[in-house]
Amino acid sequence: MAGQLAAVIGTGQTDHTAKRLDVSMAGLCREAIDRALADANVDWPDIDAVVLGKAPDMFEGVMMPELFLADALGAVGKPLLRVHTAGSVGGSTGNVAASLVQSGVHRRVLAVAFEKQSESNAMWALSIPTPFTMPVHAGAGGYFAPHVRSYIRRSNAPEHIGAMVAAKDRRNGALNPHAHLKQPDITVESVRASKMLWDPIRYDETCPSSDGACAIVIADEKSAGANPAWITATALRTEPTTFAGRDQVNPRAGRDAAAALWRQAGIDDPLNQVDAAEIYVPFSWFEPMWLENLGFTAIGEGWKLTEAGETEIGGLLPVNPSGGVLSSNPIGASGLIRFAEAAMQVMGRAGAHQVSDARVALGHAYGGGSQYFAMWIVSANKPS
Amino acid sequence: MTTLSAPLNVEFDYTRSLGPVLGRFMTGLRDRRIEGIRGDDGRVHVPPVEYDPVTARKLTDWVEVASAGTVQTWAWVPEPDEGQPLTHPFAWALIKLDGADTAMLHAVDVPGPEHMSTGMRVRVRWAAEPVGSIHDIACFEPGEAVETEPTQGEPVTMVTTPVRLGYTHSASSEEARYLNGLLEGRLLGQRCPVCQKVYIPPRGACPTDGVPTVDEVELPDRGTVTTFCIVNVPFLGQRITPPYVAAYVLLDGADIAFQHLILGCDASEVRMGMRVKAAWRPREEWQRSLANIDHFEPSGEPDAPFETYSQHL
Ligand SMILES: [Zn+2]
Numbered sequence: 001m002a003g004q005l006a007a008v009i010g011t012g013q014t015d016h017t018a019k020r021l022d023v024s025m026a027g028l029c030r031e032a033i034d035r036a037l038a039d040a041n042v043d044w045p046d047i048d049a050v051v052l053g054k055a056p057d058m059f060e061g062v063m064m065p066e067l068f069l070a071d072a073l074g075a076v077g078k079p080l081l082r083v084h085t086a087g088s089v090g091g092s093t094g095n096v097a098a099s100l101v102q103s104g105v106h107r108r109v110l111a112v113a114f115e116k117q118s119e120s121n122a123m124w125a126l127s128i129p130t131p132f133t134m135p136v137h138a139g140a141g142g143y144f145a146p147h148v149r150s151y152i153r154r155s156n157a158p159e160h161i162g163a164m165v166a167a168k169d170r171r172n173g174a175l176n177p178h179a180h181l182k183q184p185d186i187t188v189e190s191v192r193a194s195k196m197l198w199d200p201i202r203y204d205e206t207c208p209s210s211d212g213a214c215a216i217v218i219a220d221e222k223s224a225g226a227n228p229a230w231i232t233a234t235a236l237r238t239e240p241t242t243f244a245g246r247d248q249v250n251p252r253a254g255r256d257a258a259a260a261l262w263r264q265a266g267i268d269d270p271l272n273q274v275d276a277a278e279i280y281v282p283f284s285w286f287e288p289m290w291l292e293n294l295g296f297t298a299i300g301e302g303w304k305l306t307e308a309g310e311t312e313i314g315g316l317l318p319v320n321p322s323g324g325v326l327s328s329n330p331i332g333a334s335g336l337i338r339f340a341e342a343a344m345q346v347m348g349r350a351g352a353h354q355v356s357d358a359r360v361a362l363g364h365a366y367g368g369g370s371q372y373f374a375m376w377i378v379s380a381n382k383p384s
Numbered sequence: 385m386t387t388l389s390a391p392l393n394v395e396f397d398y399t400r401s402l403g404p405v406l407g408r409f410m411t412g413l414r415d416r417r418i419e420g421i422r423g424d425d426g427r428v429h430v431p432p433v434e435y436d437p438v439t440a441r442k443l444t445d446w447v448e449v450a451s452a453g454t455v456q457t458w459a460w461v462p463e464p465d466e467g468q469p470l471t472h473p474f475a476w477a478l479i480k481l482d483g484a485d486t487a488m489l490h491a492v493d494v495p496g497p498e499h500m501s502t503g504m505r506v507r508v509r510w511a512a513e514p515v516g517s518i519h520d521i522a523c524f525e526p527g528e529a530v531e532t533e534p535t536q537g538e539p540v541t542m543v544t545t546p547v548r549l550g551y552t553h554s555a556s557s558e559e560a561r562y563l564n565g566l567l568e569g570r571l572l573g574q575r576c577p578v579c580q581k582v583y584i585p586p587r588g589a590c591p592t593d594g595v596p597t598v599d600e601v602e603l604p605d606r607g608t609v610t611t612f613c614i615v616n617v618p619f620l621g622q623r624i625t626p627p628y629v630a631a632y633v634l635l636d637g638a639d640i641a642f643q644h645l646i647l648g649c650d651a652s653e654v655r656m657g658m659r660v661k662a663a664w665r666p667r668e669e670w671q672r673s674l675a676n677i678d679h680f681e682p683s684g685e686p687d688a689p690f691e692t693y694s695q696h697l
Contacts, residue, residue, distance in 0.1 A: 027403040076437050116401075119398050119400060123619070124396060124620075132559060153697075242591070243590075244696075245639065
């Protein structure tokens with residue numbers, strides 16, 4: 001592992017929902033921050049620096065939100081950094097905050113990420129027509145649905161796999177007090193009966209649009225206290241959205257990031273050495289796609305893990321015990337939520353969706369047209 | 385070559401949920417009352433802040449301040465921009481209201497800069513019909529506070545913030561060549577001198593090798609559907625009634641697919657590997673746009689084998 005030891009000592013989230021009309025953006029962030037500071041048992045003077053992550057500024061129409069949020073973030077007189085890597089930004093924010101401690105520069109760093117989707121319309125913000133470029137009229141899911149079709153063709157996965165993922169994640173979400181969607185009674189059959197939006201993607205296989213925030217406190221070895229989540233590896237990789245021969249199903253940036261992550265964490269058999277995974281799955285089929293991209297299974301085999309029930313809580317590799325992005329999607333925060341939930345699992349603080357004996361967990365995020373990847377490994381075991 | 389450019393106007397009416405502090409401030413403005421908030425160091429902040437700028441603590445101690453105050457500093461605006469508080473020349477000023485410890489920025493309406501001075505006394509000129517917005521203060525004017533008729537209503541919890549951004553978007557020279565080709569019904573790509581891949585639309589540089597692409601390659605208007613989705617969902621701005629197919633089309637001789645529509649057959653008949661040809665719009669409608677191709681439709685050729693396009697998924 002590179003640099004000084006760093007560990008997550010506390011996490012906080014809002015109760016994610018479609019519209020938080022009772023709070024400002026500042027108030028939304030503070031709800032998560034206050035919970036994280038309490039969970040970490042620290043107060044404002046203990047925080048040395050603040051890192052804020054948020055997806056495209058056009059989502060809320062506030063350029064450089066870190067400036068007007070500085071008071072709310074407790075950042076006055078401290079270093080304040082903004083991170084922006086599209087939908088993966090929450091994950092990148094966690095990694096940047098970790099690096100500020102691993103470098104030995106700061107003792108305790110607060111990482112915050114949020115999205116208040118109700119202030120605007122993300123679909124509008126992502127499809128502003130550029131002159132000279134013909135709009136394709138495919139809509140929000142139209143970008144990813146063809147790549148899901150490619151995955152199904154390449155892997156020969158049966159059609160019900162996507163519905164299995166959706167039903168599992170929504171049932172898990174029902175165990176998570178912070179989840180936006182809580183659907184304990186959802187079934188594979190009910191998902192398959194839901195409306196086909198962007199064939200092969202059905203309504204129940206898509207993420208909701210949420211308001212929400214997440215915060216974590218990362219500390220150095222001296223300040224980590226008892227039973228933190230040790231950050232044993234971090235990785236970031238990027239690639240262009242399009243280039244000739246690009247593999248859109250299994251992007252190289254994701255493969256390279258995963259390879260670096262496992263190497264750094266000293267993991268040579270991810271499927272057996274990782275106890276829980278929070279993977280960014282905004283459309284159900286991305287679970288088997290990312291299982292392969294991350295190297296948990298061989299190419300074309302990811303769906304078999306899902307089909308065998310091994311990605312459920314209690315399986316060989318529980319994936320998204322929190323309910324994942326399919327249950328809550330405050331876009332800018334979604335990556336940090338994955339990172340926080342991974343930490344909660346190894347700290348034994350995940351409540352009703354706790355995976356028993358979770359010692360090592362993965363947090364994962366991707367963004368843009370699958371072009372940004374951010375991931376980390378957290379462990380209950382202090383690195384020696 | 386002349387640069388191709390076109391206006392790009394981005395606009396949206398963002399909605400802001402104000403939360404407890406700004407909500408109360410805006411409600412006060414609607415009622416023609418100005419309220420500030422006391423910070424942990426005793427200073428009264430106007431406009432109020434939700435969290436103390438020094439301690440970061442949530443603030444709750446409200447203080448009503450006067451509707452008149454003192455100009456701390458100012459700048460003259462000889463030519464107001466669209467959307468500013470006044471359409472004729474005015475002064476921007478930092479104004480500390482009586483009872484406040486911080487200054488707020490607003491417009492002062494005076495006939496000319498000779499009427500402005502630091503330390504001068506100004507009062508609020510209220511908007512005729514307050515709605516619960518910072519614009520309820522129409523501007524400031526010289527003078528002392530006067531009694532106003534208070535207004536009332538439901539608490540203000542939301543404001544709408546219209547954002548308008550005007551850009552001039554210019555095409556790169558490679559893109560311009562491609563667009564000028566489209567005007568003549570030609571599909572012009574470019575080949576990377578290192579990896580030999582053909583890009584359409586062409587790029588200023590090969591994304592893999594980082595070198596300029598210079599060799600022009602004219603491509604035929606037929607190709608293969610690599611992958612696709614069937615759009616079943618209606619949404620704003622849609623031009624065709626669902627269901628229809630949005631597909632990646634790999635032109636023969638190209639090394640990268642682009643998204644386009646597949647019509648001319650039932651959506652359920654479209655498949656990966658299907659051979660398609662362009663359906664052009666009438667020549668008199670052609671512009672510098674790929675939309676000159678209205679859609680692609682089945683060419684009737686046998687499907688392309690998977691191996692011929694599997695590297696383009
Ligand atoms: Zn090249």
